[in-house]
Amino acid sequence: MSRLGFATDTRAGLSDRVRQHFGRRAAGYEAQALLQQAMACRLGHLCRDLPLPTGPRADLGAGSGLLSRALPVQGLLQLDLCPELLERNPLQPRLVWDLNDGLPPALRGAAMLVSGFALQWLDDPSGQLAHWCRALATGGWLALAVPTAGSFPQWHRAAAAAGVPCTALELPQADRLIHAAAGAGLRLHHSRVLRFSRPRQGGLPTLRHLRRLGAGASRRPPLSAGELRRLLAQWPVEEPLTCEVLLLVGHRDPTARP
């Protein structure tokens, strides 16, 4: 384990590391997840009075259930990779499932699929999003919040200046996701990239926040202590830390091909 608690077993797949990181931090997740909570409220507002068809409903990467609890829709399957987070989720039913394997067959013809801050952890976010859209019943709804590629430019620049690998999770491009959803038959009702910034957010507090959230897993091996020192020395403390979140709400077009 490195000083900042990032996993050192780089042989295991990302899913294993993601599950371990979130599992270890499950008890403190909600206290740290302020942006996730805010986006859940926005999606809750956008999803008022949706004309849902009949069919199954699910929150994909539901974790402790923050998003589902903010929605005016009941009975969503709480699906997640991490059993420790699901144990803290007060909603039912729940299913431990790896979304890299697609959706469980029971969700075919779904009336509603929602997901908050989970798609970016998958190996092929655009491909899985298209798969989710195709799994919707005609007239079924998708509501999504996902951090996207314009996030944390300060971290990327600091790593480049320090000559060390950037261990930030590679995030999907918002326009590629929108294109994938529309190409898979989703008629978009709401599609916006929101930008947030935190003033004077240094490197160490940023990395510690991600670790406390359980979101410290990376596709790259952890930095050595020396690399970490070089990264932090280049972090632009005076510059606000910025991140980008795509919010999408749409329904499956009746004219879309199956």
Ligand SMILES: C[S@@+](CC[C@H](N)C(=O)[O-])C[C@H]1O[C@@H](n2cnc3c(N)ncnc32)[C@H](O)[C@@H]1O
């Ligand atoms: C940042 S949390 C978001 C949880 C919740 N949706 C929210 O808005 O608070 C990301 C969630 O995605 C889940 N996740 C990551 N990779 C996954 C995968 N391959 N299959 C299923 N769930 C996954 C994690 O276990 C975690 O619960």
